[in-house]
Amino acid sequence: MKKKFKLSNLYLVVIFIILYVPIFYLMFYSFNSGGKMYDFEGFTLDWYKELFQDSRLLIIVLNTIIIALLSAGISTVLGISGAIAIWYVRKVYAKNFLLSLNNVLIVSPDVIIGASFLILFTFVGIKLGFTSVLLSHIAFNVPIVVLMVLPKLQEMGASLIDAARDLGASRWDVLSKVVLPYITPGIFAGFFMALTYSLDDFAVTFFVTGNGFTTLSVEIYSLARRGISLNINALSTLLFVFTLLLVVGYYFITKRNARPIGLGARK
Amino acid sequence: MSTSTIIRFENVTKQYDNDAAVLDNVSFEMERGKFYTLLGPSGCGKTTILRLISGLVEASHGKIYINDKLVNDVPANKRQVNTVFQDYALFPHLNVFENVAFGLRVKKLKNADIQKKVQEALRFVNLEAYENREISEMSGGQRQRVAIARAIVNEPEVLLLDEPLSALDLKLRTEMQYELRELQRRLGITFVFVTHDQEEALAMSDEIFVINKGKIQQRGVPTDIYDEPINRFVADFIGESNIIQGKMLRDFVVQFDGKEFECVDQGFNPNESVEVVIRPEDLEITTKEKGHLKVKVDSQLFRGVHYEICGYDENGNEWIVHSTKKAVVGEEIGLYFEPEAIHVMRLGETEEEFDARLEAYDDQGVENGN
Ligand SMILES: Nc1ncnc2c1ncn2[C@@H]1O[C@H](COP(=O)(O)OP(=O)(O)OP(=O)(O)O)[C@@H](O)[C@H]1O
Ligand SMILES: [Mg+2]
Numbered sequence: 001m002k003k004k005f006k007l008s009n010l011y012l013v014v015i016f017i018i019l020y021v022p023i024f025y026l027m028f029y030s031f032n033s034g035g036k037m038y039d040f041e042g043f044t045l046d047w048y049k050e051l052f053q054d055s056r057l058l059i060i061v062l063n064t065i066i067i068a069l070l071s072a073g074i075s076t077v078l079g080i081s082g083a084i085a086i087w088y089v090r091k092v093y094a095k096n097f098l099l100s101l102n103n104v105l106i107v108s109p110d111v112i113i114g115a116s117f118l119i120l121f122t123f124v125g126i127k128l129g130f131t132s133v134l135l136s137h138i139a140f141n142v143p144i145v146v147l148m149v150l151p152k153l154q155e156m157g158a159s160l161i162d163a164a165r166d167l168g169a170s171r172w173d174v175l176s177k178v179v180l181p182y183i184t185p186g187i188f189a190g191f192f193m194a195l196t197y198s199l200d201d202f203a204v205t206f207f208v209t210g211n212g213f214t215t216l217s218v219e220i221y222s223l224a225r226r227g228i229s230l231n232i233n234a235l236s237t238l239l240f241v242f243t244l245l246l247v248v249g250y251y252f253i254t255k256r257n258a259r260p261i262g263l264g265a266r267k
Numbered sequence: 268m269s270t271s272t273i274i275r276f277e278n279v280t281k282q283y284d285n286d287a288a289v290l291d292n293v294s295f296e297m298e299r300g301k302f303y304t305l306l307g308p309s310g311c312g313k314t315t316i317l318r319l320i321s322g323l324v325e326a327s328h329g330k331i332y333i334n335d336k337l338v339n340d341v342p343a344n345k346r347q348v349n350t351v352f353q354d355y356a357l358f359p360h361l362n363v364f365e366n367v368a369f370g371l372r373v374k375k376l377k378n379a380d381i382q383k384k385v386q387e388a389l390r391f392v393n394l395e396a397y398e399n400r401e402i403s404e405m406s407g408g409q410r411q412r413v414a415i416a417r418a419i420v421n422e423p424e425v426l427l428l429d430e431p432l433s434a435l436d437l438k439l440r441t442e443m444q445y446e447l448r449e450l451q452r453r454l455g456i457t458f459v460f461v462t463h464d465q466e467e468a469l470a471m472s473d474e475i476f477v478i479n480k481g482k483i484q485q486r487g488v489p490t491d492i493y494d495e496p497i498n499r500f501v502a503d504f505i506g507e508s509n510i511i512q513g514k515m516l517r518d519f520v521v522q523f524d525g526k527e528f529e530c531v532d533q534g535f536n537p538n539e540s541v542e543v544v545i546r547p548e549d550l551e552i553t554t555k556e557k558g559h560l561k562v563k564v565d566s567q568l569f570r571g572v573h574y575e576i577c578g579y580d581e582n583g584n585e586w587i588v589h590s591t592k593k594a595v596v597g598e599e600i601g602l603y604f605e606p607e608a609i610h611v612m613r614l615g616e617t618e619e620e621f622d623a624r625l626e627a628y629d630d631q632g633v634e635n636g637n
Binding site for chain 1: 321322323342343344345348349350352353354356357358359360361369370372373374417418421
């Protein structure tokens with residue numbers, strides 16, 4: 001029994017090593033003055049310096065951030081409305097059906113989503129570029145926000161709304177003074193998740209971008225194809241660290257959610 | 268204090284979807300400034316009545332009046348009625364002050380007025396020092412008071428309380444019963460209080476409505492409900508009782524357990540089949556010879572204030588006795604009772620018929636041991 005336990009631990013460790021070693025390898029050589037992914041010659045920050053002097057790259061970074069913030073923001077608004085709509089559905093099977101539709105969008109492969117958006121955009125005649133990327137990011141972010149917000153709504157229970165109505169609140173008051181404040185932690189969690197998904201999305205963006213508009217992940221891909229420069233390593237390192245920060249932020253928000261209600265969302 | 272009607276239900280029926288009626292053709296009136304209790308077992312429709320009054324559900328049929336105004340189409344947020352909910356339903360994202368201020372804020376009162384009224388309401392429920400606490404930092408009893416303050420700060424004409432004491436422990440509960448009753452006197456508004464605890468209902472109310480299966484079985488002041496239950500359900504639900512089949516031989520004489528007894532009931536047909544109620548505390552233990560009934564003690568429980576003794580007579584009827592004196596299990600004892608202790612119930616009598624019969628003997632000017 002004990003041996004088996006150890007074996008499973010070992011398995012986990014091996015998996016994590018396999019997953020993380022390439023990333024750390026890549027990060028490690030971003031500090032290599034030798035300019036190659038082997039033979040570590042000496043520590044340097046030159047690749048980072050070069051990165052920050054490359055104005056084209058900086059614009060791409062800016063694009064990526066704008067797309068992430070805009071799509072996360074817009075999809076948060078849409079996702080909240082969607083979650084509230086699903087929550088209001090009284091028939092159980094209709095509710096489950098809507099929820100399944102939502103979840104299918106989350107689990108379906110990015111390639112399929114990207115390809116279908118490409119077809120849609122060319123069909124409708126939307127020029128590939130900023131708009132098409134933004135629209136598709138919103139599209140794959142909305143289900144994520146719905147999934148984050150809905151449990152909070154379900155946890156709220158109908159009696160709070162009854163109480164608000166009883167105290168004289170109009171429908172708008174109920175929404176703005178009770179429902180939204182209550183689900184705020186869920187909204188934040190949804191927003192952060194959407195942000196991370198948008199920032200590191202490659203497949204969907206790759207399909208629907210065009211006319212010179214790129215985001216970081218697509219750019220890294222094309223740089224990597226062109227040939228090895230440790231620029232890419234530096235850029236990937238920064239991206240990795242940034243995503244890590246987002247994950248940590250998300251962790252703290254969800255931890256706050258788990259606390260007893262009332263402590264979490266102070267006015 | 269004016270005694271005019273504040274709430275009136277006219278033939279109100281409530282069905283959810285197409286299920287059987289939860290409330291079945293209910294009519295009643297409630298007077299201003301009184302303490303009413305809706306009493307009944309779980310699922311009988313108590314909360315439904317409150318929600319119909321507050322406007323959180325709509326009646327399927329019938330008319331509801333508040334202050335002589337038809338309110339069937341008035342939404343909940345426009346009614347001069349506030350509720351203390353079964354689970355309190357306090358807003359967890361707001362602190363105590365903001366919870367109480369909620370109703371005033373949505374009515375867009377000035378900040379200074381809100382400040383004043385909220386403090387006053389909190390003082391009313393003895394929570395003035397707790398303004399800035401979070402709800403999660405309050406105990407059960409304190410939460411309940413916040414819920415009351417949140418309701419009364421709006422100065423409603425009717426306060427609805429849905430089993431507000433059910434989550435509290437016995438001691439706190441008794442304390443809160445006094446406080447609630449006192450609060451109602453000070454505010455002078457109508458309270459409609461829901462409970463399934465009969466002792467609570469008897470202790471607190473001006474008038475009790477006993478409800479079962481969506482119908483009002485009996486309404487009246489606590490002593491009437493206790494002493495003169497209209498049917499088996501009410502007799503059984505309000506306190507413990509011994510209920511046995513009997514026959515009303517003629518006015519003032521009832522037969523049960525194979526014997527004839529003098530009683531104070533009348534207005535029955537000769538030899539009508541009836542049910543007879545005797546409360547356990549009205550039975551007195553004596554010797555076999557002196558008792559009206561001979562009972563063999565089967566079991567005995569110590570209940571604190573009294574012993575609860577259970578025994579069977581020679582015809583196999585079960586008798587429960589509450590006595591401060593101890594009995595010996597297995598021994599035969601005698602049970603003695605006064606004629607006034609016997610309450611005779613007509614089978615299947617409605618509330619109207621029951622009231623008419625009682626009135627009939629009052630008109631004859633007969634003393635009837637109430
Ligand atoms: N929204 C609803 N949809 C369908 N049925 C309902 C709904 N609300 C209540 N009921 C039914 O109505 C009946 C009466 O419910 P109500 O809540 O009035 O009972 P109650 O007397 O308050 O009971 P308790 O003491 O348990 O609170 C119950 O049988 C319940 O199942
Ligand atoms: Mg109830």
